[in-house]
Amino acid sequence: MNTSSINFEAAYSNAELKVAADALRRWLENHPERTFFTFDQVCRELANSVPFELFNRVLLRLVAAGELQVHYRVKLGGGEYSEEAFESLDDVPPCVFDSSFEPVEVSDEDKVTAYAHAR
């Protein structure tokens, strides 16, 4: 994900959040190929250094500031996510497609919030 045009300062409201926002920025810079990410992915890789609650607050601020965009995907087996993204939870159909374009039935608990660069 190209982070150069994301203004992370929108989340710098205090020192703690600045630490979390900078950690998120570095992580995204190290994953330029990502077109989206989820809260779970960030926490799994960064929770050793920053409390996950802080990331939650950073993400909320970046979304509110229009720096990140929220959409919904379905978490599939093997760390995959649905090929298609949906604007709202109600738009998620009963079946989505994996990276081999095979259908996978959706459970409510597999629906996740995903974040992408707001273009």
Add this chain to the structure above:
Amino acid sequence: MNDELHSIYRQLFDLSGSTNAIRDLVRDIQDRSQDAKSSINVSGTKEELIRNLKEAVGRRFATISEVQQLLWDIEEVGRQHILLLTPAPPGLATPVANISDSEEVAVALFDEMPVKDLFPRYEYPTNGYLWADFRVSPNGSWLAKAYGRETYRQSQGLVSTEEMDDGTIQEIRQYAFKEVKATLIAHWRSSAKVLELRIDIGGIPNEKAIDERRNELWTLLKPAFGQSDLIGVNVDKLLEEIIFERDKPENKQRYSISRVELTDPRSGQIRVIPNQSEELDKDPGRKASLAAMQANSFRPSLVRVDWKNGLDGCPKCMTESVSVVIEKTANGPELRILKRVTNATYEYIFNQLRSRL
């Protein structure tokens, strides 16, 4: 004719992912004359674009045939699983009709009724699948299309529980009925001697639905030929070339690959699934692993190919790269396309594959 036109416009509106194609046609119409430019609008919602298209036909800037062709292009390619079959060798098959003979196939499917009197139809059946079109090309290729309507129960996610007098718990789930329209196509390519069974993957309610739709198509085709009259097209060489010869300049320029699946000499399965379907070769470790598998006689069974746009031979309407999965399945080799594409784009991709068969 007015009823028919009304049905065509309604189908265009109902088809998901059709907005860009409609806009492209309206833009093309607009470019035809100064008069068209000043009176036909190219912006707006899908509903507005269809209204503009109606206006263009009404004012004779465009023909009804063009609108009909637009509908066919949108509903007949893309967002499909496509099985690639070829007639079984003589002696192994007993088809009622010779698959390569469009007249024999038409007689078997529709008796002696002239297909020009029967088709095209634009109305979907109330339930189940019915033939909607049968078209023959000058080169002997033919296309048979069926429209279908399916009704299924969709969970509303609401569950209530009630404790009964005998101490057991009764659970009540809420469902709503949902209707889905789908299009199934059998397309005989006479020069390639390939029969494509194109199954619409839109709006499926569960994982079995694609197989069920394919069975519906086989049932419709049964008066002419059956599953035992065809075999899968051999795609072994195609998969080998796409995966193991991808570094050749002419291949590297045309496509990249992401997910691959292979079978080892002892029938074990290996899958390489790059995160977010990024190009497989972006990671040197993945590239080296694949080279090692090739050296150890692993045989490919699936590849996801991203065909690049903007190259010599690509149609103008192919404005972005198109991902296609090719997999050897128990039913025969399958092409899978998730997005809607234009007919020209699909023909370009099919020809790329055919040249490597």
